[in-house]
Amino acid sequence: MKFLASTLLSNDPALSSRGEHERLRATVDLAVWAERTGYDGFGVGERRNPAFLSSSPAVLLSHIAARTETIRLFTTVTVLSLNDPVRVAEDYAMLDHLSDGRLEMIIGKGNDEPSLKLFGARQEEQWDRLAEAYELLRLLRGLGGGLVNGQPVAARGGVPPGAVTDVRERRTGGWGHARSCPIGIGARARNLVKAESRSERGGEVQSVARAGRLLTQVVDAPEGLSLTELAAGTALNISTVHRLLRTLCSQGLLCRDPVTERFLPGPVLLRLGRRSLVAAGLPEAVEVLRTLVEHTGETASVGVRDGQDVTVGLTVPSPAAFRYHAAPGQREQLRASALGLAILAFGAPLPEGSGEYGELLTVQFRGYAVHDPPDQPGLRSVAAPLITSGSAVTVAVEVRGPQARIGDDRLEEVARAVVTAAGALQELPLSLLLG
Structure with a gap:
């Protein structure tokens, strides 16, 4: 059995008369005390809410790393659906270096309305944003940096629109210890991952099923459909739809009218249709x-x-x-x-x-x-x-x-x-x- 202490740094005046500076210092002291008393880990959560002070857990954990020697450092949790996965990769790679490999990341979707408003995100998009950001984070963890669609990925406060279609190594500090840094998944997100895994083991691959829904929508629309119409018709996140449409177009299954920007059946899909009719x-x-x-x-x-x-x-x-x-x-x-x-x-x-x-x-x-x-x-x-x-x-x-x-x-x-x-x-x- 292992023991972990964790905090979100409450900013409620009713709980303490200390100011923000004193509370932050007290959190660092708490982590030092946890190490001395035998705790196995110390975690800092992430909230962008006036009720909490934990909007920058990477910075706080870095200072804790400088004051401690053996205790493992946890993110409880990193709200990956709202953060730029490239910046997360860079910040926590640096932290893992400075802590001699003591970092353990836990990612989650987040469920905080003030944070959603701050980033202009919608609750129904969170699962898709988390899945796309985790895909890029995983790739960056192994490669040390990345490009999206051949262009450098810049920190832009959220998942880049569209797909992670191309990730290549570029000059960064590299992950070093962080290449073996565990990345855990929060409880609700873990349930989602397990459910999707069961779905795939049962014979349905989610991405293929979603692409099939998009193809059906386009085939049934004689005038073609726009990106927003396809997102509304399939109830999928618009960035997920954009990623799938780009892939379907690159494979010739769909094409995009350069004038109307509506998606239509592509040459491969038409050829497949003709073959099917004959068969x-x-x-x-x-x-x-x-x-x-x-x-x-x-x-x-x-x-x-x-x-x-x-x-x-x-x-x-x-x-x-x-x-x-x-x-x-x-x-x-x-x-x-x-x-x-x-x-x-x-x-x-x-x-x-x-x-x-x-x-x-x-x-x-x-x-x-x-x-x-x-x-x-x-x-x-x-x-x-x-x-x-x-x-x-x-x-x-x-x-x-x-x-x-x-x-x-x-x-x-x-x-x-x-x-x-x-x-x-x-x-x-x-x-x-x-x-």
């Missing part, structure tokens, strides 16, 4: 839909279940002047379309006793669904499910057009064409495209 059987699927349009004369579409909705993934329009218009990405409620009814009837056990039980049972018996939307009189759609072995039904194909052309006299003919198209489509790996 998923898109050309063959489009050909099946074209054949269905030729046989029925109506617009043909493939839809995929998305929660309680169905989303159109592929569509081929009817050549007729008066036709139904469908667009990829168009959504409808499952129970308000033939696509949705076909998926519901074959996708799960039927809900016995419900009002729709009889309708879905009829769909199962016939092998296709017919829907005349009450809010669009004169329109009719006919859909059939894509049934694959070993998986629930989530995809269906339909034709939709005026009832005048899909009347009861043609219903069986149109339905047979739709069921035939569903059989052809279910042989293709459309899950790669629509799943």
Whole structure:
């Protein structure tokens, strides 16, 4: 068992009548006393708050190092999320030299509102700022100095915007003893690190997951998105988003419009998309839909279940002047379309006793669904499910057009064409495209 004495240097007049000078001197004397009485370590915390005097623990610990010989010196804690990690590295490397290797750093996020206001930081950014600053501190500890993006890192009161993408050795005093200086993590920060480690061991790498969220946002925005829009849409810290975007752009997955400064899919992502479409059987699927349009004369579409909705993934329009218009990405409620009814009837056990039980049972018996939307009189759609072995039904194909052309006299003919198209489509790996 080891014993550590620690202080934040309270500045509360109700606790002591001594002035600031006397309290600082008393703290140094306390550390000397702790060494003489057998304590293993002495720590000084960090607060930028009128209630405390510990805004510069490195200076105070340096003076304690000069007055002591054996006791280990702790930072309890260094608020790394608010400090420039380069300045922290330089100050504590110097302290570790002067103390003959007695320094042990403990870093933390900090939770002090006055300090946040002083540095213009937001509470929700603190974890990301801490993670980015710790990454650079760790690299500097091993290298002795650093450059960010090829430029010298200057002390600027906080984590530099963007990423630590390039850290190289430069002329500094070096860490010396501090190369082996332990860097501990405060309790709450340690829990976060452990949680993230468990996440990575469970199969998800956090940085990759975040990059995936950014890519999804960009792909779903036809006009592209700005840095601030991406940060808001993913609920990520803007400096983290900036770092990830720079990496994605450097790898060709994204690009930035030089005029609008909005992020768009890059050449590698577009090439990957084309390869995926071919691998998923898109050309063959489009050909099946074209054949269905030729046989029925109506617009043909493939839809995929998305929660309680169905989303159109592929569509081929009817050549007729008066036709139904469908667009990829168009959504409808499952129970308000033939696509949705076909998926519901074959996708799960039927809900016995419900009002729709009889309708879905009829769909199962016939092998296709017919829907005349009450809010669009004169329109009719006919859909059939894509049934694959070993998986629930989530995809269906339909034709939709005026009832005048899909009347009861043609219903069986149109339905047979739709069921035939569903059989052809279910042989293709459309899950790669629509799943």
